[in-house]
Amino acid sequence: MSTQRxxxxxxxAVEGVSKSYGEQIGCADISFDLWPGEVLAIVGESGSxxxxxxxxxxxxxxxxxxxxxxxxxxxxxxxxxxMTEAERRFLMRTDWAFVHQNPRDGLRMTVSAGAxxxxxxxxxxxxxxxxxxxxxxxxxxxxxVDAGRIDHSPRTFSGGMQQRLQIARNLVTGPRLVFMDEPxxxxxxxxxxxxxxxxxxxxxxxxxSVIIVTHDLAVARLLAHRMxxxxxxxxxxxxxxxxxxxxxxxxxxxxxxxxxxxx
Amino acid sequence: xSEQRDMLRAEGLAKTFTLHLKDGLRLAVLKDxxxxxxxxxxxxxxxxxxxxxxxxxRMLYANYRCSTGALNVRHKGEWVxxxxxxxxxxxxxxxxxxxxxxxxxxxxxRVSTLQVVAEPLIERGACEQVAERRAGDLLERLNIPETLxxxxxxxxxxxxxxRVNIARGFAAPxxxxxxDEPTASLDAKNRQVVIxxxxxxxxxxxxxxxxxHDAQARDAVCTREIKLPERAxx
Ligand SMILES: Nc1ncnc2c1ncn2[C@@H]1O[C@H](COP(=O)(O)OP(=O)(O)OP(=O)(O)O)[C@@H](O)[C@H]1O
Ligand SMILES: Nc1ncnc2c1ncn2[C@@H]1O[C@H](COP(=O)(O)OP(=O)(O)OP(=O)(O)O)[C@@H](O)[C@H]1O
Ligand SMILES: [Mg+2]
Ligand SMILES: [Mg+2]
Numbered sequence: 001m002s003t004q005r006x007x008x009x010x011x012x013a014v015e016g017v018s019k020s021y022g023e024q025i026g027c028a029d030i031s032f033d034l035w036p037g038e039v040l041a042i043v044g045e046s047g048s049x050x051x052x053x054x055x056x057x058x059x060x061x062x063x064x065x066x067x068x069x070x071x072x073x074x075x076x077x078x079x080x081x082x083m084t085e086a087e088r089r090f091l092m093r094t095d096w097a098f099v100h101q102n103p104r105d106g107l108r109m110t111v112s113a114g115a116x117x118x119x120x121x122x123x124x125x126x127x128x129x130x131x132x133x134x135x136x137x138x139x140x141x142x143x144x145v146d147a148g149r150i151d152h153s154p155r156t157f158s159g160g161m162q163q164r165l166q167i168a169r170n171l172v173t174g175p176r177l178v179f180m181d182e183p184x185x186x187x188x189x190x191x192x193x194x195x196x197x198x199x200x201x202x203x204x205x206x207x208x209s210v211i212i213v214t215h216d217l218a219v220a221r222l223l224a225h226r227m228x229x230x231x232x233x234x235x236x237x238x239x240x241x242x243x244x245x246x247x248x249x250x251x252x253x254x255x256x257x258x259x260x261x262x263x
Numbered sequence: 264x265s266e267q268r269d270m271l272r273a274e275g276l277a278k279t280f281t282l283h284l285k286d287g288l289r290l291a292v293l294k295d296x297x298x299x300x301x302x303x304x305x306x307x308x309x310x311x312x313x314x315x316x317x318x319x320x321r322m323l324y325a326n327y328r329c330s331t332g333a334l335n336v337r338h339k340g341e342w343v344x345x346x347x348x349x350x351x352x353x354x355x356x357x358x359x360x361x362x363x364x365x366x367x368x369x370x371x372x373r374v375s376t377l378q379v380v381a382e383p384l385i386e387r388g389a390c391e392q393v394a395e396r397r398a399g400d401l402l403e404r405l406n407i408p409e410t411l412x413x414x415x416x417x418x419x420x421x422x423x424x425x426r427v428n429i430a431r432g433f434a435a436p437x438x439x440x441x442x443d444e445p446t447a448s449l450d451a452k453n454r455q456v457v458i459x460x461x462x463x464x465x466x467x468x469x470x471x472x473x474x475x476h477d478a479q480a481r482d483a484v485c486t487r488e489i490k491l492p493e494r495a496x497x
Contacts, residue, residue, distance in 0.1 A: 035351065197373050222371065226350050240325075240350045247327040251283035258284060 009071050011036050011177055011209045017056050017066035025233035026052035030066070032228065032238065036176075039203060039210040041220035041241065043256070044230030050213040051181055053230070057211060058098055058179045059088045070095075070177070093123045097170035101182040103162035107154050107169065113140065114150035116169045124173055139168040143198060160191035164198065171202065178203075180212040184219060196222055217260050221245060229253050268301040269337065270439050270470035271323070276332035276346070278318055291494075292318050296332070298489055302438070305461065305471035307481050310491030316474045317366070319491070320443050322346075323472065324363045325353045336360060336439065358387055362437035366444045368428040370417045376402065377412040380430045387435055394434070401430035405456055421448045429457055433464070440464060442473035446480045458483045 010033035019026040027049035034040055042050045055061035057068055059080045069077040073095065080088060092098070100106040107116050117136040126132055137147045143164035145157075154162050163183065170178065183199065184192040200223055203210055214220055220227050220241055227245075228238040229252065237250040248254045276296040282288040292315040300306055308316045321327040323334065329346040336343050338360045345356055357363075362383070371379070380398035385391060402412060405426040411419070416427045425448045432440065442461065446454045454477070461484045465471050475481035 193372060200371075225354065239328075240353060242326050243328065246321070247280075249281075249328065254283045 008036055009077060010034055011038075011071045012057070012211075013069045013077060014057065015067050015069075017053070017063045017068060019052050019056050019061060019063045025049070027056065027063075027230070028233040030235055032235075034177075034209055034211065036071075036209055037207045038226065039208075039212065039224045041224035041227040042211065042213045042230060043215060043217060043220055043227055045215065045256075048230040049233040050215075050230055052233075054179055054181055054211060054213050058092075058096065059083075060098075073176075093120065094173055095176050097173075097175040097178045099163075099166055099170055099178065099180040099183045101185045103154070103159070103166045106166040107162060109153065109155050111153070112151045113145065113154055113157070113165055116154060116165060117172050120169055120173050135172055136168075139172050140165075142171075142202070143168045144194075158191075160187050160195060163187065163195055167199070167202070171206070174206075176209060178208050178210045180210065182213055182215070184214070184216070199223065217245060217256065229256065266299075268303070269299045270302050271300045271337070271472075272333075272335045272342075273298050273323075274333045274335070276319075276322065276334060277330045278315065278322060278327065279330045293322075293491070300439075300470045300472060302468045302470050303465055304487060305465045305473065305485045307485040307488045308472065308474050308491065309481075309488050311493050314491040314494055316491060317443055320363075320441050320472070320474060323441055324357070324361060326363075358383075360437060361439045361441065362432050362435060363441040364429055364432035364443065364445050366447070368416060368424040368431075370415060370424070372417055373415050375413050376407065376416050376419075376427055379416060379427060380434055383431060383435045397434055398430065401433055402427070404460070405430055406453060422450065422453065425449060426453060426457075429460070433460060436467075437469065439470045440472070442471065442475075444474055444476060446475065446477050454480060 012034040015031050017030045018028045030053055042053060044050055052061065056063045062081060067079045067081060069079050072078050098106065114133060114136040117139050118132040121132050121135060136150060140147045140150060145161055145164055154165055157165060184195050187195065196219060202208070203223065212223060224241045226239065227241050228235045229244065229250065230236070231252045237244060237248065237253045244253060245257055248257050274297050276293060278293040280290040280292065282290065296319065308319060310316055318327060322329050325345045325348065332346060333344050334346040336345055336356060338356050343352060343356060345353055377395055377398050380401060381394035384394035384397060399412065407423060407426055416424050419427065429445055445461070446457050449457060458480055461471060465484070473484065475484070
């Protein structure tokens, strides 16, 4: 996994993002830069605020405070919370992708596998049926779904296949920034391993910038350059993945690392 | 001036582990270490078991954080302090300047041996073909049969894994090379290959820092020793 960041701007610059639900803290005062080609893992126990933060960063949820500036293809860093709803929707369809833990949240279960992939292309203006179908076939192959099943409904797919289809649907438009919330959760171990391989390969080959939420330190070790550890809505520790896992400083990180056999 | 050939300067390095799960027990492993390492030197870190040799090595790679002190590294012609440096800087220094052969290979399931070895070169921007050719040359020199190159090293023997690890560490021409027990699990023939590779790198100007329990390898390779004192019982 290589990252190039000598002279570039960050792809996402986050400053002081906070979100509460009434009295309940979701996430508090989060700041970091994400660099092009970098994979950042957010880890922490259930309820620590990972999903809240990811939803704020992808503008699906507006924070109470803070800003998140995204490096636009054309006009430099822009605060995503200052954009119009239409601008954000456009980013979501083109530059960004969001892979949900539950494939049902990211797929349309009532249309075919091929349509699930093709839709994203049509949403950015592609109209040529033959090209769209060819891209869909190509992407089904890339995510190791038998192209012979292009006209089947994702309802007839296994959980692992649905998840791979969700990834194809997301990556077909060539996004630069991908958000993933527990993409391997809810799958059994052997299926998880294959999916992780696939994600690792695509991320490297396509030089994607990724923010991935996981509670699995082994997933972080395998995929992420850098990680942030969250607890009670706050980031308690961050650093290069190997630094955080091999020489954890914070009491909570030491507890997390000691409670797994080998990450 | 000989300082012009310094590649790495450690000033007042210390490392204390705070074990929060053991009531905040503090393990003071290293205290006030200062030394410099030049191009074409090979340093042996020596000292009793538990004195902190591997800990120091990991600090030099910025894998473990330094509790205090500065760790200046000559990176692309400029001095960079990697103690407490940002992830971005550490990543750049690891890509270009410091190579590290850990004691054991960390294998990634289903990634082939050839890719494992070629990866550091690809990360530096080499094209796949060139990187794989270099990887193949190294594996061949280290007597890893070509029939194994396409397989993941997961199922390899300890000695085979160690040789893959060494090939990976030598793939890119790092100015500074850290070696933790590089010859530990090798037979005589392969140990000699590794010794030759280290000596060649040193003579070509690499600053080498290593831990060698094997006295014969140490004598063959090292020009100087840094001895860590026995740690006072806690
Ligand atoms: N819509 C909501 N309304 C009220 N409270 C919420 C809402 N969403 C999340 N919370 C609360 O905010 C906190 C953070 O929740 P979040 O979903 O971000 O955690 P998480 O780290 O993703 O947990 P998990 O690993 O279980 O998915 C929790 O205490 C949660 O109960
Ligand atoms: N991540 C860590 N967390 C806590 N303590 C650690 C950690 N890494 C090393 N130590 C402690 O630091 C001390 C020095 O260990 P280190 O592995 O550096 O010794 P060494 O000189 O390499 O020994 P050997 O010759 O046996 O390999 C030991 O007491 C060890 O338990
Ligand atoms: Mg969540
Ligand atoms: Mg050791």
